[in-house]
Amino acid sequence: MRESLDRPAAERAQTSLPSLAVALVLLTVVTGLALAVADGTLSGHDRTADERRLAVTTADRLVAPAGPLAARANVLNATRVATFDRGRLVRSVPPARNTTVAVSLNGSRLAATGTTSGGTTVRRIVLVERRETRTVTPNVTGSGSVTLPRRTDSATITVSTPPGTELWTVRADERVVLHNRSGLNGTFTVSLVPYETTELRFEGAGVVPAGSVTVKYAPPRTTKATLVVTVDA
Template identity: 60%
Template sequence: MTERCCVPANSLRAQTSLAALGIALVLLTVVTSLGIAIADTAIAGADRTPDERRVAAATADQLVAADGPLAARSNVLNQSRVDNFDRAALERSAPPASEYAVSVELADEEIARSGTVQGGTRISRLVVVEARERRTLTPDLTTTDAVTLPRRSAQATVTIDPPAGTTVWTVRANDRVVLHNRSGLHGSYEVPLVPYETTELRFQRAGRLEPGNVTIGYDAPRSTKETLVVTVDA
């Protein structure tokens, strides 16, 4: 009859405990390593975020400032300047852009970038974008001596071609004399306007003016509200 070898129960329990302890140590090592990695990432991110926010805020403030590279006046951007803005202009106006990855977006469209931006900190500013459209006005001066131009027009081109027997010798913009020639005005003249007020051009004349004897070209403003976003990725 064959004899059986029996392993004591306490020995089996000891082996099982050793195996469980080994697995627990492995899991603890993995969890600890992950925890350290996450903590390092969080610390690095915490160290980087203040610099990103500072640079992003300073760049955004510079771009919307009255003397900034994009602005017609404070928080009002000139569309022509926006169209010509690029990386070189960004780095000239915001020197940190040569050290950090910086992206500038307007109305959800990137207009300039330095470096590769994969994440980073975003700073937004509400702005007005102002574009100008050239318009020509042919006033009917048969029954009046004046024509009114809209606000925010900074300059007008006044062309005077009077018929025979008619003389136009003075043009006033509101209370200012902007053109004067006692012997008569004839040709095209650049007239500066005050952009913050409605301008009435008044023609002092002798004789009759028909439609087409006077034409006025001016830049009419068109404004839209948009969001400027500066993203800095350190």
């Protein structure tokens, strides 16, 4: 009678063994998948953090006063922008040599070390400064003068007077910027105060023919733009 009672219990135990094995296999698979997902998530976070660090470093370098694009902090020189390329990007930001970095301005690609398909993007609002050189030939006979527009920070003055005529002083408003009592002749660059218009006044003796003095200046003109740096590791 006892033998007949133990047989079903043994049979039930044998029947449950395959189920237990399947459950263990499923548990192993689920654990492995969970660990893989967790590892992938951590790796993704690390990659994103690395991308952002490089993107911020690159953007900060490009808009810095001593950077390859800047005329001064957050103001880009239009000429430097036009000649910026992959080589200048890598020289300015060496880690870009081994990572895909792309730089664009107002949607136009300036330089890249590869093709980006995603990645991390950092933006900076900047000004782009352009200069157009202008030339005037003032009438300097007597107490002649010429007024230069605001934001003009320098001027190049060329003096070529004929014999018997002397031009010995040039003033920028009330400040003497050039003086030679024996007479000025040659080309001179003078610094000006850019925050207001500047009146250049010429002092000398004799009749100075037209064209004996030329003044070249290049006031800056700025436009707002968005600099975009994308890093796709």
